[in-house]
Amino acid sequence: MTPDTNILSFASTDLILEIPPTTDLDRQAFSHPGSGYQAYLNQLCLSAVLPWLQEDFTSQAQVWPTTTVLPSFWELVSGTAITLDTTRFILVPNETFDLSELRVCQEWVDIPSWAGDYYLGVQVDSDEGYVRVWGYCTHEQLKIQGNYDASDRTYAVDAIDMIADVSVLMVARQICPQEPTRSNIMALPTLSQTQAQNLITRLGKPEIITPRLASPWELWGGLIEHGGWRQSLYERRLGLPEQRSxxxxxxxxxxxxxxxxxxxxxxxxxxxxxxxxxxxxxxxxxxxxxxxxxxxxxxxxxxxxxxxxxxxxxxxxxxxxxxxxxxxxxxxxxxxxxxxxxxxxxxxxxxxxxxxxxxxxxxxxxxxxxxxxxxxxxxxxxxxxx
Structure with missing residues (x-):
């Protein structure tokens, strides 16, 4: 990408992208201020990084599965998936200045239909109006080198094990397009309709601030991998009536x-x-x-x-x-x-x-x-x- 007013240079390997001034999000579309702010950070990250991927990689880069359902993801878990042809990038935003590790929610690693090829660490500075893409790793690295923390269900990779220069990513995809990026993932158990409805009823209460940690992983993962159940849970947490009658x-x-x-x-x-x-x-x-x-x-x-x-x-x-x-x-x-x-x-x-x-x-x-x-x-x- 040719440097212009949308790119600021901090260091030779830093990628600094301006957050578009028109970036907006309806925080009323979330059940709790915490999930609303989580969605806000993800929206800022997406609005800055997606145009860069579309310009430097392919104009066909797009949100997975679609932008209209992103609130039902961000209500429950942080992160955004973008597909570039057959390759999937997971954007992992945070506000911290401690970039010693990349910490990724388990959903983006262990749900087979959600998992990505590359995970980008993105520091968001909403006050200054920019994001910093500070490094990336593969799914395989997260599974093999990452440390799993059961208390918050995340995988963490040390920054020293990541590639800091994101320009290497484009070269790697061009030179070694067949290089394996994903580790094998076990399929999640199929939930019965009764199990799913019981979970939606219980986790649909907005007073449960972190529903992703309120059930055993296999039940939680199996529930939200199903797009219909994920949407039902989101709508229940907002107190919406049946939307698909x-x-x-x-x-x-x-x-x-x-x-x-x-x-x-x-x-x-x-x-x-x-x-x-x-x-x-x-x-x-x-x-x-x-x-x-x-x-x-x-x-x-x-x-x-x-x-x-x-x-x-x-x-x-x-x-x-x-x-x-x-x-x-x-x-x-x-x-x-x-x-x-x-x-x-x-x-x-x-x-x-x-x-x-x-x-x-x-x-x-x-x-x-x-x-x-x-x-x-x-x-x-x-x-x-x-």
Whole structure:
């Protein structure tokens, strides 16, 4: 990156990045002043470091899984993941001037779907308006050389074992792109729906200031690895009502949380087969969310079917381009809330098809999780309740 007014030099190996003056965060979106301040530091760190990664590494660098769900991470744990192609960086912010070690929350190391390749130590000086990227290490180093502290569930690597000059990182990725960066991680146990709901009820109380330390690691890790349960816990801690009730969406509109991730309500006018009279026209309400997959836009539709006393639901995936098909190999899948399959829960395109769809009858307040393969951009599991 060419030095300019956004970069200040402290020493030859220091990377000093200015915090954009427009950086802002709604601290009311958190259950406690402590988690609000934790989120504030993470936001400052992200707003300064992401543009540098996009300019010096690739313009495709982006937040994982998506910026709209970051509050549900920062309410519970400090740190932010950024993906650069197939490589994941974890930003680890702190305010201390003691840079003798990098201390990383266990979630970013031992949850398989969260773990990164490189962990960047970022000192945040909010008063002076800059961040200092002071060194990095790999996941493998954290697991092999790091000291695990069970009292706060962190891994710590001494600064002397880290690489202080972050410019080395770009060279290393160019020269040795296949160099292993991650250590093996054991899969976390799958929680039952009852276990998850009990945890959400207990840890959803905002008086529990540090929920990440209030349950055994295996239960905690298994809970928040599931995007739907993590979101439910976050919303419970804020005292929000159910945000993903499909019946409520149809009756009174999409919740703000759901709108933020792309859900819309469509009113489709239907008419009798051979008539256009006003009396015979009907309006059908459908829920829609656009998905970006492999450079193309698709649409996930949810539509009620049948009679009110015998209702079932149609989940449908279509290409948004007129006349375009869904390629062979695509899959649309529904799972129970605890990610278990059930009969006829999947539709697979063996060749190019116009649509994939699943029709399913659901009990009152039953939750389902939708999945699409290949994975859509910014995908984060969500539980839709019926």
């Amino acid at each position: 499909v019946l409520q969406w149809l009756q009174s509109g999409i919740s703000q949380v759901a709108q933020a991730i792309g859900w819309e309500r469509l009113n489709l006018e239907l008419s009798a087969a051979a008539s256009r009279s006003v009396e015979q026209r009907q309006t059908r309400v459908t829920l829609s969310r656009q998905l970006a997959i492999a450079g193309q836009l698709y649409e996930l539709l949810i539509t009620p079917q049948g009679e009110p006393d015998a209702q079932y639901w149609r989940f449908e995936l279509r290409n948004t381009a007129v006349g375009a098909a869904i390629p062979g190999g695509f899959k649309l899948r529904l799972l129970t809330e605890d990610l278990q399959p059930f009969p006829n829960n999947e539709d697979i395109a063996t060749t190019a098809v116009e649509q994939l769809y699943i029709e399913v009858a659901l009990e009152a307040k039953e939750g389902v999780v939708w999945e699409v393969e290949p994975l859509p951009e910014n995908y984060d599991r969500e539980i839709l309740r019926f």
